[in-house]
Amino acid sequence: MKQFSLILLSSLLIAGCSNLDRSRDLANQNVRPEVTARQLCSDCHGVDGNSVSPNFPKLAGQQEEYLVKQLQSFRHGDRASEQSYQYMWGMTATLTDEQIKGLAHYYNQHVIKLSLSKETDRILLAKGKEIFENGIPAKQSPACKLCHGAVGEGMATIPRIAGQHAAYLVRQLVIFQENAGRPGTPMESVTHGLSAAEMDSVASYLQALGV
Amino acid sequence: MVSTQRIDAYVSQALVSLAILSALGIGFIFSKSASALPLFARQTGQSCLACHAGGQFPELTPYGRLFKLTGYTQGVRTDIPLAVMAVASYAKVSSYNGSDSSGVDFPRDGTANITTASVFCCGKITDNIGVFAQYTHDLWASQDASGSWQEHSHIDQVDIRYSDRFIDESHDFIYGLSLNNNPGVTDVWNTHNSAFAPVSSYVPAGNAIFSSSALPHDVPATPILEGLQYSAGLSGYFYLNNALYAEVGTYKASTSGLSFLHDAGVGGPGALSTRLSGSFNPYLRLAANHDWNANSLMLGIHALHASVFDDATLINSNSYSTFNDIGMDGQYQYLLDPHALTLLFSFTHENQNYSGYQHTANSFNPSDTLNYLRAKITYVFRARYGASLAYTQAQGSSDLGIYGASPAANTQANLSFNHSPDSKLWVPEVFVMPVQNIRVGLQYFKWSQFLGGHTYTYYSGLGTPSSRDASDNNLAFLYVWLAY
Structure with a gap:
């Protein structure tokens, strides 16, 4: 129990320092785009851009310029469908153009994987x-x-x-x-x-x- | 071997340190942007439905589960780390049978009430520390001897977390620690805990509408896992590859330096949460999860062992009873806009082993058992229109001392005519959310069994016990829920 307490306190002390390699802070421009992609975007889009749920698009292998344009469009509120507002406006609100380019490049470099389709018709x-x-x-x-x-x-x-x-x-x-x-x-x-x-x-x- | 007192001291120091460090972190909050949604939504800039299935509390989406497991730290700290919630309600009971004075026994029946209000704090503190803390004000908490209603403010659910995440293309490992005041408040499936009970989330507890002993709105016999709110718990957990979740925790009495975790009204001296023996009342939770296409399936087990001193005067004596809970639970979700479907169940078996004192003073048997089952199905369309059906059942050994047959004079009580805890409650519900901050719902509480059959009650002013059938307790409940 003593060791457990020490581990807890040590962890808290470490937590006082921001770890840029594992940060989930969208507003911190020092967080590398691949860190943001893995720590945050992966929750819906998958760590390699191959989302599990069809609620969210696959981003793996997507055209880089397209992704840049869409993320900027979310950020500016130009892409304004219901899902855009519900999921993406907030996530992109503080992103800089540099962060957006980095995220677009990250996903472009991954390979899209085909989902097993139930559709055999x-x-x-x-x-x-x-x-x-x-x-x-x-x-x-x-x-x-x-x-x-x-x-x-x-x-x-x-x-x-x-x-x-x-x-x-x-x-x-x-x-x-x-x-x-x-x-x-x-x-x-x-x-x-x-x-x-x-x-x-x-x-x-x-x-x-x-x- | 380290003494129990020493373990107590270590755990207390750790818990207090965590609380202080978290509190210090609050000082750094006031610096960022805000929008027009409740706390976590303001922090992420997303709508409620990103984290809650169909936008309705409490069921979480796979994304919402990750948000909680990563310690409420995703997004951007908000300027004002607060959110508020209020519930207004109207309820009508099926029958006043057994009451000689309905105005006394069902004082708020058939009247509209602003029932309860809560303030929530704080969300993201640092990259690794986040807080979910609820402070609640009940406007109709109790009545004094003259019949006047007393208000009551108190701490409610608390979950202070530290978490970290190691993720790359080959693995995803989240781990964390939680200081909390309720076993299972940490859970992300909300199947087996009392913190976010699937049936009565919007139903105010206690005496808010009725004299609680006169009219129940939940199955009265519950495992101790459901009854330890306001205790002090420390748990560690990990979640691996969205597939395996494990959590181990221990709970102790929320006394001395941890008293900020308990409600001085409900959880005050003598309350269950202040009578836990020692620091080692372990809680275990394991869950296997699988997501595919728009589907998500979880199967898990949960367990709690608790030793409880028999009353406040016996704390630190050898007179304590032990409760062993073990159960399994599961959840299936289908989430594809505009549809959100959630099915969940939880089954808990409890062995109750009473001390000699407890056996002599209260229970008829030296030990009892209780089987507790919950199930619920919820469907929401376009995050606006929803319906649910919940079922709760308790079955256990009959015990004259625990479930009673002969109420004391001038008390209100529900006591089983056959000393049985057996109860079955169905709660169908329809609701609409015109905007995500407002929910209007109608629930119907249908008792097909209550404490073994009909119950004896003893209402004020009546000289002999009266009886009520289970269906007399049926209840229509209309509520308006607001959050900002």
Whole structure:
């Protein structure tokens, strides 16, 4: 018991000093971005950017410029969907541009891992592939790959969508379609005519799409 | 071998040191930004639903569990490290059967009350130290001899933490220490503790609405694990790879330098929390957790051994009774916006071994057993509309001395006609949260069994015991909960 007490008191003394290698302080600009990513962002997005829950997007392998733009958009309140406000505004409020660039680089350097999908409906996946590759001309919805790349890998500020959680992708498509907080992209018109089933099929295809 | 008194001294010194260091840390708080949400939300800048399933207290999300395990230290210290909570309520009991004076026995029945209010402090102190501390004011705490209501302010739940986290691509190891005043207040699944009981979180305790002995709002026979609030505990824990949680703690009487942890009204001299024997009343908790897709599953065990002096005059004597609790619990969650589903259960078996004094003075048996079960399912849609169904059951050995059959004159009591603790309580609930700071809910407390069947009560002014059926205690409870 004495040793336990000594360990406790020693720990408290150590705690008086900020440890930059394991800090969870968002406002301290001396905390390296990879420390922030591991100590804080990992809680939702996974330590390597491969989130477990489809509530939160996978960030592994994501385009660096896209991540920078999104984090700045959260910080400024421009990306204003319900989930943006609920989860991300506060987390980004004190981030500097340097911290944001560091976080974007951290996640870009990791490799996205495919989630095991319960979706085995080949018809659904085939419909999704058709939309991804050819769009839906009748609804004036262009092919996803025209902007997001031949295998959904993204480019610069256009995000990687291959391997992303289907539920997250569907939610974003709905947000674009309803113009509910992600302005400044062509996605509102792209998604204008998509049905829920079409969103589901293309999202399911993309979740299973390895790059 | 180190003497018991010496162990007491070491533990007391450690606990007091932790408290002082934490208090000193508060001095550094007043320097950062704030927004418009309760304390932890202000600290992280996130909405309640980031940490609470569907935004509703108390069930935690996987993220909320990590926030608590890392010592409430995530985010940015707030300018004013305080939050407030208040509950207003209206309750209506099913029947006044057995009462010759409903106005005396159910004094707040059918009236709206501002029931209770709490202040919370402090969140993040340093990178490694954080505090969850609640101070509560009950507006209808008790009645004096003239019938006037007395207010009462007191410390409530306390959890002062030190934690650290070692995380990289191959492992995630969180460990910490907690000074607290209630076994299980440290837990992040809220399945088996009384601090964040799944049934009656919004129901004010004690005499807030009714004479507590006249009308129960929770199963009366509970294991000691549920009854040690206001004791002083020190526990250490770790959480490995989001998969394995282990916590070992010990509890002692919250006396002398630790008296700030107890409620001088409820937990004053003679209270259970001040009668714990020695410093070694161990608490153990193990849990295995697995998260996949939008699902999270936990299965765990919990245990507590407590030695309790039989009354305040016998402290430091050899006259103490021992209680051994062991149980299992579990939780399943499905969290994918806009849906939040939580199912939980907890089962605790208790052996109660009475001292010779206790056996002679109070209990009929030399020992008793108690099996205590809780289960709850909660669904919340869009963090706004919710419904839950909770079930609590106690079953144990009959004991004339403990559960009684013949109430004393001019006292109010619920005493079992067959000396049994057996009780079954269902609590369905619907609620709505128009904004995350306000929750309006309607609960119905349905007793399918209460203390073995019908109970004998003895209300003021009546010369012979009266009886009430279990269903007479059924209760409709409407509440408005506010937090800022």
